[in-house]
Amino acid sequence: MAAPGVGIEGFTSSLSGVGNELRRVQRSGSSAAAAHMAGAAALFCQWTRESGIRYFSSTDVRTYFIRGAKRDSSRTYPNREWGFGTLDLYGVFRNLQTQIF
Numbered sequence: 001m002a003a004p005g006v007g008i009e010g011f012t013s014s015l016s017g018v019g020n021e022l023r024r025v026q027r028s029g030s031s032a033a034a035a036h037m038a039g040a041a042a043l044f045c046q047w048t049r050e051s052g053i054r055y056f057s058s059t060d061v062r063t064y065f066i067r068g069a070k071r072d073s074s075r076t077y078p079n080r081e082w083g084f085g086t087l088d089l090y091g092v093f094r095n096l097q098t099q100i101f
Contacts, residue, residue: 001069003040003087005033040089041065047093068092 011022041061048056069085071077078084 001037001065001083001085001087002081003033003037005029005036008032008036037087040087040092043089044092064092064095068095 006028008027010025010027012025013022044061044064045056065087066084068088068091070088070091071085072082075082
């Protein structure tokens with residue numbers, strides 16, 4: 001799965017003698033993309049717990065993320081460039097609406 005990994009804006013703290021100061025920074029690369037994916041997975045897991053779903057395995061989470069991914073109709077999936085598609089957390093939740101637990 002592909003997640004955003006170019007020009008991701010965030011904040012970092014810098015210890016500048018007087019105290020902690022937050023600075024806006026941009027990051028690019030797989031570490032930024034992995035952080036995006038981890039955050040999306042954490043939000044999904046939090047929602048499942050708050051919704052009363054007692055058990056979700058890592059395989060279940062992966063399956064829902066794959067099913068909810070955005071896909072370009074001109075490509076076949078999975079493929080080397082985009083995996084199963086691009087991260088679409090809204091698509092994951094839309095997919096959940098059709099599932100019965």
